[in-house]
Amino acid sequence: MGKFAPAVASARTTRSRARLQAPPAAKTRAAVRARGAATTSLRPRPLKTVPITVATRKQARRAARTAKAPVPAAPPIVQRPAPAASPAPLGTRRGVHLAIAASRSSIAATGQTPGGHTALETPGGTQWRQLSPAGPHADHSRRTAAGFDNPGHEHSQMLPLWQKAAASPVPPGLKGKQAKDWLMDPSRRFDTHSPGGTFTGQIMGHGEGVLGHLTSAGLLFNTGGHLRTREQNLAANRQTAVYHGIEEKRHSAASGSKEPGYESPRPDRRSDPSLFDRSDPRFTGGPWHSWERIVPRLP
16 A cells, blocks of 8 residues: 555545536536527527418409409490381281381381281280271261260359359359359350460350360370270369360360370270270270281181
């Protein structure tokens, strides 16, 4: 032991010095972690990104086009006139019908039957053949056939008009037949007026005056009277409210010549069938053309 003692002492001294100079392992690991944490805190954190899918790209492109492209203006509506219907002969193997190019509309199509008669087809598809005037009123005036003849002056609904137009009031106590006889006296005087209310003078005797319509009878028939039967027009023409008062006969005839005439009832005008349809059980007819339905003959 004696001879090896200096060497052992020297080795121990070397180990002691190394132990004192080197830091402990625990302290070294803590220092490494501290340095790593400090370094990590200084690094920028990566941003979260969302993957762009195909649908997302399409939506982006669509939004860009919508924002840039101007909204196109609506094209103007162009109304083209309906093709003109040209008369054509009727007749096929399934029956007589109109051979025309015009489309069915509110206006009836016209043509010719094999026999040379004027024919038409209404929008509903019913076909008609035009014939000569017929019916109990075929030889009467259009006004009479239409049902617009004025009632008699002594009609109960017309007496108030004469009483209002009388130049002197009806004597007190006269009623009923006595008042009517007094008004119908040939020497009685009446004030006359135009449809517009203008005074046109006095007449002596009801025979020199006529009942004046508020609206001309021809216009009444053309606008609504042809849609009713003759009997219905007669009943409407007996209402006091239809007349404005009494007109002087000559003045009324002069102004009446300028008023519209009585247009012919027809199936394409949707007139009441009793005025033109020969097959209608109520048929009264008139001095205008009558019409009959064309029944197709099946093969």
